[in-house]
Amino acid sequence: MTLDPSAIVARHHGDASRLVQILHDVMAVEGHVAPPVITALARALGLPRGQVEGVVEFYSFFSSEPRGRFRVLFSDNITDEMAGSHELRKHMLDSFRLQPGEVSRDGLVSIGTTSCTGLCDQGPAMLVNDRAIPRLTPARIGAITSLIRGDVPVDRWPDNLFPIASHVERRDLLLSTELSPGAAIDAAIARGAAATIEEITRSGLRGRGGAGFSTGTKWAACASAPGPERYIVCNADEGEPGTFKDRELLAAHADLLFEGMTVAGFAVGASKGILYLRAEYPFLVEPLLATLEARRRAGLLGERVRDAFAFDIELHVGAGAYVCGEESALIESLEGKRGIPRNRPPYPVTHGYLQKPTVVNNVETLVAAALVATHGAGFLRAVGTPKSSGTKILSVSGDVARPGIYEYPFGVSVQQVLDDAGAVDTQAVQVGGPSGMLLSASELHRRIAFEDVPSAGAFMVFDGSRDMLAVVENFTRFFAHESCGFCTPCRVGTTLSAQMMKRVVSGTGSRRDVKDLAKVSNLMRATSHCGLGTTAGNPVLDALAKFRPSFDKRLRSLEVLPTFDLDEALAPAREATARDDEGAHFTNQTSQAEKP
């Protein structure tokens, strides 16, 4: 297939807000977006060239330079690391004689990392040309290596490489309730729009995406915002490492989700819904489109839903940026721009997609809303705790016998989850992902609920054999990679934290690093522009509070040490001058008490 930028733009009706989707199409043909293509797209869309280039450079799934015909990205979440991903990656790099990120000379292959593929229950995992491969082993890596050597297109790779397993270990309200398509919509119509919102409010449903905002209040604010057009956006970005519960809902309960979006559309008076799906879940695209089509045929989407209102749903695929899970960055991305969080307020409920009133809800929130619409507020109220009604779906991974999806009533203790999942000798649990809360072994009695330990769904378990500082170091790397760079505290702070943690973990740190880690983390928390920066210091601060001895044990000195190897820093100049005299070396690397 040859690339025709103007034909691709035409296919998207010349709509500049579809730029991210347009770039996906270009990537699918050529594997990169070459500078002349950027120019052509800008012209065809009537955008400044710099804006198109900015979008290409922003998203890690896009590239303006050719990458390998086979683009291998190892998932770099801590659970993948614990399952041996670093060794597997090194093995693969060695067998192709490549450096990380480098493209082989013949243009065949490049091997890098990506933040989290949402396959933590079946890692280590990788993406090859944006297709996910779970459960990597040396044997599977060997097979993949031969397929790449043989230049076999990924479409023709053996089927047994790709299947994504579904490990549902505990079902409660959401995962065990079947609904016949249309039931929630019918119930909402019968009740009326305003009463539906009231029912949602009464159920006590709170957002499952992290912030825990009252869903009924959000819908009511959107419904009463001025203007004729409104939008329902489902946040299926699921970028928080260790979270994969939306994956399960999208794979096995898509009807329920679309039902929830349609109910929301009816309730607030929106006629369009958008599902923002993370690019790491390409295997969900076809089934989701098929479900949408089936619902259109059944009259559950389209111009006349149940002869009562118009509502349809469109699928947008993200492009590998964690920050796009933040609702205002997500909206920017939907509008075809770089995913830079907006100033809030105004909030999306009044100025969202295309500056129109918009509801942004997490997948799990909308699924729960569909059930409330059908069965009433009491259905959710009956379980959970006073301030957290209903259930929470947890994605359990790490050192447990049975990783997978566990749905519990809110209020479940961390220990209960550990027991059910078969965890032994637990040293720590990271609840809610890197941006969440790190719990030590003395806190396992604590409860998953907005009143105590809130969680967006991740539940990563570390047993006594794990180096908790290496865990935290992985998280700091994650934030440094995902910071969008818009504001200085986060852009600079995340990178400084990652560098300092690396020094501490590698045993070259000094007490100054530990002090500065706390300082930088607090500064990010206090001054960052969006939730990514304000939470990026959490793992460091939690670890400093709960695992302080692990830090102190690692320090090479209580004095301030150089942050780099002084003698090694002279090596290139030694080489260029062919010098090896005493003055060409640093003999004293550590002491600052040098006398003249």
Added chain:
Amino acid sequence: MSPDVKEVKKKLRVATTSLAGCFGCHMSLLDIDERLVPLLDLIELDSSPLTDIKHCGPCDLGLIEGGLCNAENVHKLREFRAHCKILVAVGACAINGGLPAQRNHLDIRECLQTVYLTGLGVERGFIPNDPELPLPLKQVHPLHDVVKIDYFLPGCPPSADAIWQFLTDLIAGRTPKLGHGLIHYD
């Protein structure tokens, strides 16, 4: 300050140096103009470009402009750290590497080769290799990458007023505070 207080109070001993800097920060220090006179009542200079004392003795305060671009810079910095109770990074170069750090994305070997061997107009060139010469570091570093720095005085250069305010605060035993007009302007 009343005359008798001045007499009992020992003068602060101050050393200054320019590492990988442009002397702009030192010029800014001199820009405090006529306030130099009362300042010299309060301090006495140790090693400094202004005194030509080569090595730093025990001091209360060290002011350093410029970052670290070569081995000698590192030795000088450590000498200052060993002798100064309070060490201040003065100016953008000392704090961030500044302009000299623009070379950080270049390979220092290639720099040396281009400048001394292959560059335009170079004939019979060779890369200087006398042991007397300090070798350049792979990259330019800020001071705090190598030693503990007690205060950072930002600006390129910090204004004379900022330097004055900073020094007088410190001499009077206050924590230096640079407010509006001295480090932020909006």
